Amino acid sequence: MSAHSRPRGLVPHLPFAWPALMLGCFFLVPFAIMVVVSFFHRPESGVGTYEVGFEFTHYLRFFSPLFARHILITIEFAAVAALLSVLVGFPFTYFLSRFRRRPQVLALVFILCVLSLSEVIVAYSWSVLLSRSAGISNFFVWLGLLAKPASWTPGYGAVLFGLTYFNLPFAVLIMYPQCTRLDTEITEAARTLGASPLRTFFTVVVPMLWPTIMTAAIVLFVFTMGAFVTPQWLGRPQHWMFAILISDQALTRGNLPFASALSMFFMAITLALVALTVRLGRRKIER
Amino acid sequence: MKHTGHGVNRRDFLKAGTAAVGTLAVGTYLPRAWAAEPLRVSAYGGYFEDSLVEYVYPEFSKASGIEIESVSQPGGLGWFTNIDTAVKAGGAPPTDVTMTGGQGPLKFPHVFQSLDESRLRHLSNVPDNMVRRDDSAVPIAVPALAWYLILVTNTEVFPEEPSSWRDLWLPKFEDSLGIPSEPDASYALDLIANSWFDGQEMLSDRDGLMTALEKLAELKPNVKLWYRDEGQFQSQLQQGETPAGMYYHDVTLLAIADGFPLRSTFPKEGGVIDFGSWGLVTGSTQGDAAHVFIDYCCQGQVQAEISRVMGVAPVVDRSHMDLTDEEFVMVSSDIPPIVPLYETYVKNGDWINETWANMLSG
Structure with a gap:
């Protein structure tokens, strides 16, 4: 929108008042409370939750191998799961967008159905599918690929599988609109000039849709950082992601100051990583 | 009634x-x-x-x-x-x-x-x-109602019934146990103090707590699932995926009634009792x-x-009730229970939590 067409005065801005009020009441105010509580005192006697105060005790607790380990595994899971979802999701979405309308709609409806499953159901289903007693390893035994059924959960691979599966429909839905908008004449031109389909995909389609791919990867990364049920159900204690630690402190232990401080720290890390990714992504596009 | x-x-x-x-x-x-x-x-x-x-x-x-x-x-x-x-x-x-x-x-x-x-x-x-x-x-x-944490085993995988909490440390249970992940919520330290040491008194100071936590950490090779949610263990137990562990007596009996090959054992040191109590909330006018x-x-x-x-355990002595032997065995045991040392968990809860989290994921 150009500058001179912007609405002026109070009245045209009134429609924004409602969302602004909601955002203020239900996001900014609770957030401010969280910031304040993160500096409160936690009584050593264990009696009570917190006392009003101002100290950095809870922030200083981060400097321990425990939290470093868990933040690293959280970043690792979020990054790898986002990457895998985009790696699988992008070719799928692109080729889907080249299909005729009807199969496209059917596939999208199917994906939306998967989306309606909650994280709990997805994690539980994978815990059964990866189990020794009822899992897919029995199928591999039947095929003769495995000597005896194996138990693949809980473990690193199981968590990654669950997270990627859960992310996939989101990846498709984020990338789908841009994929459909890519003019077919461009790829046809590449083919006419002698490029193979594979070469066209990597040298024309991927660079043109790079911003979309990056957007999907960033959104999925942030989204996965907060995963809770999947690592709890499919992982061993060393795979528990940061959200589990925060929930432990807030709900099980009633340690609100520490839970708030953990959340602040977690948010800062996530924002920093997103900023870094966006900057790197931009540099690549400029090149 | x-x-x-x-x-x-x-x-x-x-x-x-x-x-x-x-x-x-x-x-x-x-x-x-x-x-x-x-x-x-x-x-x-x-x-x-x-x-x-x-x-x-x-x-x-x-x-x-x-x-x-x-x-x-x-x-x-x-x-x-x-x-x-x-x-x-x-x-x-x-x-x-x-x-x-x-x-x-x-x-x-x-x-x-x-x-x-x-x-x-x-x-x-x-x-x-x-x-x-x-x-x-x-x-x-x-107190109003109680529940027991007992030793549960899948009868098909472990035909022989264990008799003591110490059996959980045996090599035959390698990678097959489900144990609650939080020792200050599961009271695993209380059963360790009673089965491996001289009693719960050791849990009143941090040296003793550390000794008990180290004993619990020795269980790591045998634990397949450190569960944070009892429903998670229940499904694994019923599938035979995690065929033994520490679980609730009442839920185990319900699963047995549904035909699952499980057994609930009150070890000779006693089951760990935990109970729900009623309290009148400050500010109430009722x-x-x-x-x-x-x-x-x-x-x-x-x-x-x-x-x-x-199907929960009663909190009054058996003599006050008209429960038959069958009904009593369904919910409780004559072996005296291990009552958790709640005071120590309130006082040292944060310390236990962080120390244990380090031992568990390290």
């Missing part, structure tokens, strides 16, 4: 006396005109709350004339943080009577009102070490009705009925 008295000998009749008097006593509450407002009672949402609403509250209302409004309460200490915040801000508490585990009244004493012992005529039915009292020995939380309700739940007959319909 089932009747006592038929087909009993003189001894049983005398034993049932206390319960019978209790039932009569309820009648004397009736003439009182109760306020139009119902008594709000909160219990852990799900099976507990549903069963209480279905079986216990209606009988109580019939006997006392007091209506109950049920409130769902989440597990964990966060609930008391909410009440605490509401009360501190001068607001009304979200419930009048709350259910609490052992740590609630110790950690949040100001959330609980003192109870008037003279109005709790059946309190003597309950073992005194289960009643939570404040510094001046006034009761603030009275103190009179709350006393009637809390006292009602201490009656032997009511306890027997709660055990029969909910």
Whole structure:
């Protein structure tokens, strides 16, 4: 929108008042409370939750191998799961967008159905599918690929599988609109000039849709950082992601100051990583 | 409600006396005109709350004339943080009577009102070490129902029944146990102190706690699932995926009744008992009705009925109840239970949590 067409005065801005009020009441105010509580005192006697105060005790607790380990595994899971979802999701979405309308709609409806499953159901289903007693390893035994059924959960691979599966429909839905908008004449031109389909995909389609791919990867990364049920159900204690630690402190232990401080720290890390990714992504596009 | 008295000998009749008097006593509450407002009672949402609403509250209302409004309460200490915040801000508490585990009244004493012992005529039915009292020995939380953590095994995978908690450390259980992930919620340290050491006294200081935590860490090669959610272990147990571990006696029996090849063992050192107590919440104006309700739940007959319909362990001595041997074995055991040392978990909870988290994920 150009500058001179912007609405002026109070009245045209009134429609924004409602969302602004909601955002203020239900996001900014609770957030401010969280910031304040993160500096409160936690009584050593264990009696009570917190006392009003101002100290950095809870922030200083981060400097321990425990939290470093868990933040690293959280970043690792979020990054790898986002990457895998985009790696699988992008070719799928692109080729889907080249299909005729009807199969496209059917596939999208199917994906939306998967989306309606909650994280709990997805994690539980994978815990059964990866189990020794009822899992897919029995199928591999039947095929003769495995000597005896194996138990693949809980473990690193199981968590990654669950997270990627859960992310996939989101990846498709984020990338789908841009994929459909890519003019077919461009790829046809590449083919006419002698490029193979594979070469066209990597040298024309991927660079043109790079911003979309990056957007999907960033959104999925942030989204996965907060995963809770999947690592709890499919992982061993060393795979528990940061959200589990925060929930432990807030709900099980009633340690609100520490839970708030953990959340602040977690948010800062996530924002920093997103900023870094966006900057790197931009540099690549400029090149 | 089932009747006592038929087909009993003189001894049983005398034993049932206390319960019978209790039932009569309820009648004397009736003439009182109760306020139009119902008594709000909160219990852990799900099976507990549903069963209480279905079986216990209606009988109580019939006997006392007091209506109950049920409130769902989440597990964990966060609930008391909410009440605490509401009360501190001068607001009304979200419930009048709350259910609490052992740590609630110790950690949040100001959330609980003192109870008037003279109005709790059946309190003597309950073992005194289960009643939570404040510094001046006034009761603030009275037990209502209990559950046991026992040793569970899949009979197909482990045909031989274990007999001691120490068996869990045997190599034959390698990568096959389900153990709760939080030692200050599962009370695994209490069973370690009783089965490997000289008793729970060692848990009162950090050196002793550390020794017990190290013993627990020795279990790591045998543990497949450090569960944070009991439902998670239940499904793995039933599938045979994680064929043994520490679990709840009542849920195990329900699974056995559904045909799953499981067995519940009270080890010779005893099962770990944990119990839910009723407490009157600060700021509640329903103190009179709350006393009637809390006292009602201490009656032997009511306890027997709660055990029969909910499958939980009673909190009164067996002599006060008319449970048959079969009914008693379904919910409890004659082996004295291990009662968790709640005080130590309130005092050292944060330390145990962080030390253990380090040992577990390291």
